[in-house]
Amino acid sequence: MILGVGVAxxxxxxxxxxxFDLPLPAVLLPVLLVxxxxxxxxxxxxxxxxxxxxxxxxxxxxxxxxxxxxLGLASSAxxxxxLAGLGLVIMASVGPVLSLLIVGVVAGRKxxxxxH
Numbered sequence: 289m290i291l292g293v294g295v296a297x298x299x300x301x302x303x304x305x306x307x308f309d310l311p312l313p314a315v316l317l318p319v320l321l322v323x324x325x326x327x328x329x330x331x332x333x334x335x336x337x338x339x340x341x342x343x344x345x346x347x348x349x350x351x352x353x354x355x356x357x358x359l360g361l362a363s364s365a366x367x368x369x370x371l372a373g374l375g376l377v378i379m380a381s382v383g384p385v386l387s388l389l390i391v392g393v394v395a396g397r398k399x400x401x402x403x404h
Contacts (some may be wrong), residue, residue, distance in 0.1 A: 290391055291344055291384045298345075298383020299354070306361050312375045319382050325390035326389035334392025341384040344376060354380055 305315045327335050345354065358373030365372075 290387045291341060293386035294341070294387030295345060295380050296383070297387065298380040299303070299376065301383070302354075302379030303361060305375055305379060306358060306372045307365050312378065313318055315375075316378060316382065319379075319386065321390055323382065323385050326386070326393055329396065329398035330389045330392025334388055334395055338385045338388035338392060342381050344384045345381045350380075351377055356395070 301315060301319070304310070305312065322340075327339075330338065345351070354377045355373035358376035361376075362372035
């Protein structure tokens with residue numbers, strides 16, 4: 289369930305990026321910086337699983353779906369770009385990583401010392 293929440297969050301960021309004509313680096317780099325910082329505070333098993341979750345949105349069905357959604361959204365956005373679909377796929381991919389890292393930070397705080 290947490291992966292689905294992460295994909296939805298990333299997809300929402302991607303939609304906002306397309307609609308408000310934000311450059312991909314301006315949205316992606318802060319998210320990656322937060323993920324990098326959270327990696328150091330998350331329990332190790334969750335951190336490893338989180339970075340492996342990048343592959344959640346790279347399936348044979350999800351990539352064409354997100355690309356089509358991005359292109360359709362870009363065509364109706366005020367200043368949409370043809371590369372909007374790719375940005376949507378990228379943002380949907382970083383969402384699961386962020387959500388699992390947050391769970392890892394919370395789980396790491398509840399785990400007794402030495403039992404990661």
